[in-house]
Amino acid sequence: MASDAAAPDVRVVGGWASPFVMRVCVALRLKGVAYEFLQEELVKKIDLLLASNPVHKKMPVLLHGGRPVCESLVILQYVDKAFAGAGPPTPTMVRPRRPPYRFWAEYTDAKVRQIAGHDRRRQGRGGGAGRRGAAAEQVAAALGQLQEAFAGCSEGRHFFAGDDVGFLDIVLGSYVGWFRAAEKITGQPVLDETRTPRLAAWVARFCAHEAVGDVMPDAGRLVEFGEALRAALAASASRP
Incomplete structure (x- = not known):
């Protein structure tokens, strides 16, 4: 989804089949934030994923201006906060802590x-x-x-x-x-x-x-x- 609201260099590292990766994509699309999708290989993990999440080595990883954010539930809350002014207001992550x-x-x-x-x-x-x-x-x-x-x-x-x-x-x-x-x-x-x-x-x-x-x-x-x-x-x- 293209949008002028996107901050520079918003990328999602993951696989199309992963429900956890899909979460991140939906959240960004709700915010109207453009992003680059980097497809993970079937078994062998790409170098960017290993460098961005060296401890757990799991997708998804959100890269925002080069800063990695890991774990899908954490990323959802990050997207809501980091792009609070992007696109129309949404209730995407309004109540995750309740x-x-x-x-x-x-x-x-x-x-x-x-x-x-x-x-x-x-x-x-x-x-x-x-x-x-x-x-x-x-x-x-x-x-x-x-x-x-x-x-x-x-x-x-x-x-x-x-x-x-x-x-x-x-x-x-x-x-x-x-x-x-x-x-x-x-x-x-x-x-x-x-x-x-x-x-x-x-x-x-x-x-x-x-x-x-x-x-x-x-x-x-x-x-x-x-x-x-x-x-x-x-x-x-x-x-x-």
């Missing part, structure tokens, strides 16, 4: 990421029908809890933050592509309109938002990515 919002963001990452198929170690090992069935039950329980959280946080409005996409919307919404990929693999609904109708309606609104549509990964591509990643990790593990 207990309910921070709790549910951390709950989402603790409960949902292991089921959304994005843990590389689990992808490398694969999984049988029993593991997938157990994961499906776990995600159903987690999404049931998040539907109740949506009712309380939204106060009857369209998003967790109210009338527009906000902090918690970005955190949970970043997993939607992987939910859809899981549906393709298992043939079972993840966001079920019968079991979680409010969240299903919220997903449709979230994905239709102009800041989200272009960076929401396609489910078919994610399935292919998962297969390629498993093959690459297996090949890497077999090397002496």
Whole structure:
């Protein structure tokens, strides 16, 4: 997204398939901040990522004027503060420090990421029908809890933050592509309109938002990515 509001040298280091990278892109787009996207390699980490996050060596990394900012939840809050005057006012990170919002963001990452198929170690090992069935039950329980959280946080409005996409919307919404990929693999609904109708309606609104549509990964591509990643990790593990 192009914008004159961007500060010099705003770059995002990461991979298109990562929900954590998607969060950063959505936040910048909500602020109307132009950025350069630097694609991470499938297995081997690029030098810029290793130099920018030498301790954890994980994406995403936001580079703002050469200064690295790491960890997706930290980056979301940084973007809101650093670009407070960029573009129209948004409620993107208005309430991340209020207990309910921070709790549910951390709950989402603790409960949902292991089921959304994005843990590389689990992808490398694969999984049988029993593991997938157990994961499906776990995600159903987690999404049931998040539907109740949506009712309380939204106060009857369209998003967790109210009338527009906000902090918690970005955190949970970043997993939607992987939910859809899981549906393709298992043939079972993840966001079920019968079991979680409010969240299903919220997903449709979230994905239709102009800041989200272009960076929401396609489910078919994610399935292919998962297969390629498993093959690459297996090949890497077999090397002496």
